[in-house]
Amino acid sequence: MTDLPEGVPEVLTWMSIFDQTDDDIVPPYAFAHFPFAAEPVGTWNEDGDLGRFIADLYDVRIGKLDADGTYEVTSSRAQAPDFFEQAHNQAFAMRSMFECDFGEDADAPAHRLEANLGAALKGFAAFDATSSAVLSESAFVSLPHILEGSTDLVCVLQLAALQFYKQATQVLRGFVEGQVVDLHLARHPEQHRRWRNGSYKLPSLRGEQGLLKKLERAGALDATLAARIEALYGEMNAFVHGAEPALINSGLFQADHTGHAFREDKFEIWSRHFVEASELGVRLLQAKSVLWARELKLQTDLCETCWEPTLGAGDRFDFGGREHVKRRCATCGREATIRTDTGARVYVTTVSFGSGDLVPQGAPSSDLPDP
Numbered sequence: 589m590t591d592l593p594e595g596v597p598e599v600l601t602w603m604s605i606f607d608q609t610d611d612d613i614v615p616p617y618a619f620a621h622f623p624f625a626a627e628p629v630g631t632w633n634e635d636g637d638l639g640r641f642i643a644d645l646y647d648v649r650i651g652k653l654d655a656d657g658t659y660e661v662t663s664s665r666a667q668a669p670d671f672f673e674q675a676h677n678q679a680f681a682m683r684s685m686f687e688c689d690f691g692e693d694a695d696a697p698a699h700r701l702e703a704n705l706g707a708a709l710k711g712f713a714a715f716d717a718t719s720s721a722v723l724s725e726s727a728f729v730s731l732p733h734i735l736e737g738s739t740d741l742v743c744v745l746q747l748a749a750l751q752f753y754k755q756a757t758q759v760l761r762g763f764v765e766g767q768v769v770d771l772h773l774a775r776h777p778e779q780h781r782r783w784r785n786g787s788y789k790l791p792s793l794r795g796e797q798g799l800l801k802k803l804e805r806a807g808a809l810d811a812t813l814a815a816r817i818e819a820l821y822g823e824m825n826a827f828v829h830g831a832e833p834a835l836i837n838s839g840l841f842q843a844d845h846t847g848h849a850f851r852e853d854k855f856e857i858w859s860r861h862f863v864e865a866s867e868l869g870v871r872l873l874q875a876k877s878v879l880w881a882r883e884l885k886l887q888t889d890l891c892e893t894c895w896e897p898t899l900g901a902g903d904r905f906d907f908g909g910r911e912h913v914k915r916r917c918a919t920c921g922r923e924a925t926i927r928t929d930t931g932a933r934v935y936v937t938t939v940s941f942g943s944g945d946l947v948p949q950g951a952p953s954s955d956l957p958d959p
């Protein structure tokens with residue numbers, strides 16, 4: 589470590605306050621990159637569909653206020669190549685979990701499987717990036733559901749890597765269901781309360797009285813999106829209800845039994861389901877962020893974790909010529925900082941200099957657990 593010049597404090601702390609954006613948290617034009625091309629992970633690059641999707645996701649304008657009153661509107665789009673590289677590295681790590689070797693020959697049938705796996709991993713990266721964007725703006729309606737979505741998809745990939753195709757699909761169906769239920773509960777706080785207390789009975793997704801039709805009739809879910817969810821959910825039911833072809837031990841009656849092993853046919857079906865489920869997950873995150881912006885964003889007494897009006901009065905403070913109030917949830921202790929002039933939430937970020945490195949000392953004032 590280089591010694592600091594005499595007279596320079598050992599640590600300098602720089603604080604900024606970021607406004608919550610007024611743009612769409614998940615810009616709809618990012619969806620122009622769907623469906624992603626099926627490409628092996630090793631061939632991805634930042635100018636490809638996933639890279640452009642991530643760049644669009646970080647195109648959202650952010651207002652930054654410094655202590656001297658300087659206010660700058662910027663976006664994180666310039667950092668998109670770094671975000672893409674992180675996603676790409678994560679995809680390589682995920683690919684390495686799959687021990688199957690599909691070979692390098694682009695003309696071989698196995699190359700198609702490698703490309704299909706690449707498409708599934710792009711889907712995971714897209715959901716993960718969208719989830720992070722939503723979390724960074726606190727634009728979620730239920731924190732457990734958004735965190736569980738990424739956890740579900742990691743679980744599905746791990747099970748599929750171990751050739752548990754039926755079990756992977758069961759969890760994948762649970763992922764889709766969880767994301768739909770989140771959208772439904774967001775519109776019904778009383779039911780969300782019962783869900784938290786363990787007394788909520790989950791209605792069916794499909795049918796005229798199912799959640800999908802209810803959301804569609806309420807204008808919370810696009811009809812095309814609802815139909816796609818219904819179709820995928822129906823296909824994946826066979827894996828939950830144990831249809832013979834879906835079993836790991838299928839084929840006994842046709843002398844085609846392999847048991848627990850790599851199966852090209854099952855792998856292909858799994859990857860197709862995963863690609864569709866992850867894209868639907870991204871689109872559901874977008875639908876939920878729209879609902880959040882319309883109905884929840886300006887409820888300044890609402891704790892984002894507990895989802896109840898439990899934020900206390902809090903202390904007022906001036907920063908950059910603007911007055912803010914820091915409010916704390918009486919139930920979970922989570923803090924939220926709010927502009928007193930507009931009632932909008934803001935995020936306090938501090939960065940410290942001094943050890944030779946830039947050391948982030950804090951995240952948004954409403955810190956979140958790592959997804």
Ligand SMILES: [Zn+2]
Binds near residue numbers: 891892893894918922
């Ligand atoms: Zn709380």
